Amino acid sequence: MGSDSSTTPDARRLLAALANAQARRVFAEISIDGTPGSSLSPARLERALTLLNQAGLVETVETEGSVRYRIREHIFRDALASLSPAPSPPGVERFLTSDGRIDRYPAREADRLTLLAWVAARILDTGKRVAERELNERLARFTGDVPMLRRYLVDSGIVSRTSDGSAYWLAGEHGKDVDGGPQSPRR
Numbered sequence: 001m002g003s004d005s006s007t008t009p010d011a012r013r014l015l016a017a018l019a020n021a022q023a024r025r026v027f028a029e030i031s032i033d034g035t036p037g038s039s040l041s042p043a044r045l046e047r048a049l050t051l052l053n054q055a056g057l058v059e060t061v062e063t064e065g066s067v068r069y070r071i072r073e074h075i076f077r078d079a080l081a082s083l084s085p086a087p088s089p090p091g092v093e094r095f096l097t098s099d100g101r102i103d104r105y106p107a108r109e110a111d112r113l114t115l116l117a118w119v120a121a122r123i124l125d126t127g128k129r130v131a132e133r134e135l136n137e138r139l140a141r142f143t144g145d146v147p148m149l150r151r152y153l154v155d156s157g158i159v160s161r162t163s164d165g166s167a168y169w170l171a172g173e174h175g176k177d178v179d180g181g182p183q184s185p186r187r
Helices: 011-019 021-033 041-055 073-080 092-096 109-123 132-139 145-156
Strands: 058-063 066-071 159-161 165-171
Touching: 011 021, 011 041, 011 073, 021 041, 021 066, 041 058, 092 109, 109 132, 109 145, 132 145, 132 165, 145 159, 145 165
Parallel strands: none
Antiparallel strands: 058 066, 159 165
16 A cells, blocks of 8 residues: 655645545544544545555555554645646736735836836826826725825826826826926925
8 A cells, every 4th residue: 555755746636535525534533643544434444545545645654563654744745846836927917916906016117117007007097187186096996005106106207296296197208298398206
């Protein structure tokens, strides 16, 4: 009943073995004291042990005429290492939670500017000014720290504002606002 510890474990086989209630019970008993099957018939115990052994979860240890079992401690780590990493999402989705909120701001400036431009395009229309309160409500869909996101948008030159901060709008190209005036950096 020995298991070849040099083979790479199959995560599906591990999960399939642990999906079986009897195998799971035997696995738990082995992990507690190395003695499995106190509540199973010999035939069911043998099937559960075979399933666990074939999955690589347990190994047989023969000592002084008795057979004991032990959990292969590294089996889960090895199975996880053998899995392909999940592909990272492309574009700004890398920096968003599943519900579309900003998870983190990118370290690379180009990525950060792309994320900020993406947010700005979703909250502001070209040529339209928005009051600060309305802008804050729109930004709240993307973050819990609205002032920081608003500051990043203005400091990056993607969004402009009036000198008193009462209105915000998408900045035009080449440092000009949509109305033709110079950008108003936030100070």
